[in-house]
Amino acid sequence: MTYRTLINATTLNKHINNPNWIIIDCRFSLSNIDAGSFAYRHGHIPNARYAHLNDDLSSVVTDYTGRHPLPDFNLLTKKLEAWGIYNHSQVICYDDSNGCFAARLWWLLRCLGHNDVAVLDGGIQHWQKNGYLLTTTLPKQQSGAFRPYLNTTNWLHALKVQNRMARKSICLIDARTPERYRGEQEPIDPIAGHIPNALNRPFQLNLEDTGLFLSAESLQDQFKKLIGNNSSEKVVHYCGSGVTACHNLLSMEHAGLKGSKLYAGSWSEWIKDKNRRISITS
Numbered sequence: 001m002t003y004r005t006l007i008n009a010t011t012l013n014k015h016i017n018n019p020n021w022i023i024i025d026c027r028f029s030l031s032n033i034d035a036g037s038f039a040y041r042h043g044h045i046p047n048a049r050y051a052h053l054n055d056d057l058s059s060v061v062t063d064y065t066g067r068h069p070l071p072d073f074n075l076l077t078k079k080l081e082a083w084g085i086y087n088h089s090q091v092i093c094y095d096d097s098n099g100c101f102a103a104r105l106w107w108l109l110r111c112l113g114h115n116d117v118a119v120l121d122g123g124i125q126h127w128q129k130n131g132y133l134l135t136t137t138l139p140k141q142q143s144g145a146f147r148p149y150l151n152t153t154n155w156l157h158a159l160k161v162q163n164r165m166a167r168k169s170i171c172l173i174d175a176r177t178p179e180r181y182r183g184e185q186e187p188i189d190p191i192a193g194h195i196p197n198a199l200n201r202p203f204q205l206n207l208e209d210t211g212l213f214l215s216a217e218s219l220q221d222q223f224k225k226l227i228g229n230n231s232s233e234k235v236v237h238y239c240g241s242g243v244t245a246c247h248n249l250l251s252m253e254h255a256g257l258k259g260s261k262l263y264a265g266s267w268s269e270w271i272k273d274k275n276r277r278i279s280i281t282s
Contacts, residue, residue, distance in 0.1 A: 003118035043134035066269030067241035094120035113149030183280030220255035
C-alpha cells in the first residue's frame with residue numbers, strides 16, 4: 001500500500017525500519033532559519049533526513065522573486081538522491097508546524113512525478129503523543145537513484161495568474177490569515193492586501209483543534225462551498241511565499257478534489273511589480 005496525502009503516526013511507526021520508506025524532517029521557522037536544523041540535531045524521528053526550506057526547498061531570492069522561489073529542480077533531484085530516494089520509495093514528510101512546511105516538499109515531489117509521498121498527520125507532536133521516541137542518531141544514508149518527470153503545469157507564474165484572472169478562468173485562493181488577506185496587518189511583506197478577486201481560506205481551517213487534519217469528507221464539503229461551481233482543476237492557491245499554500249493544495253487532494261495548482265511566487269512576488277493591482281478590504 002502506498003500513501004499519497006496523509007499518514008498517521010501509528011502507520012509510520014510500523015514501517016520505521018523499512019528501507020523503502022524515506023522520512024524527511026522539514027521543520028523550519030521563518031523567524032529563525034536555523035531553528036529547524038537545531039531541533040533536528042537535538043531529536044528527530046528515527047531514520048529521518050533533514051530538508052531546509054531555504055537551502056534545499058527554495059532557490060536564491062532575487063529582486064523579481066518572492067521570498068521562497070522554486071528550487072532548481074536539477075539540484076533538488078540530486079538532494080533527493082543523496083537522501084536515498086528512488087522512484088519506488090515511499091516518502092514521508094513531517095514538521096512541527098501543522099504540516100505547512102512538510103507540504104512544500106510533498107508538493108515539490110509531486111511536481112517531479114513522485115506521487116508516493118505523504119505528510120505525517122499531526123507532525124512530530126503527534127508522533128510523541130503516541131509514545132514513539134525521538135533519536136539524535138543521524139541516519140546512515142546511501143544514495144538513491146531518482147529520475148525526475150517534471151510537470152511544469154503544476155504551478156502558475158504571475159503573468160498567467162493575471163491573464164487567467166482577467167478571463168475569470170481560475171479561482172484564486174489565499175491561504176493567509178484573514179487579517180493579512182484584508183490588509184489590516186502585514187508582519188512579513190512590505191505591502192499589505194491581497195490579489196484582487198482572490199478568496200480567503202486560511203490553511204489553519206484545514207485542522208482540528210488537536211492539530212490533526214479534518215476528515216476528507218469535511219474538507220471536501222468546505223472547499224466545495226468555497227469554490228462553488230468551479231472545478232478543482234481551476235483552483236490556484238497562493239500565500240505569502242508559496243509555502244503554506246501547499247497546505248490547502250494537500251487538503252484538497254486529500255479530500256479527493258484533485259488537480260488544483262500553485263501560484264508559486266505568491267504575494268511576496270506579486271507586490272514586486274507596482275503595475276500589479278492589489279486589494280485591501282475592511
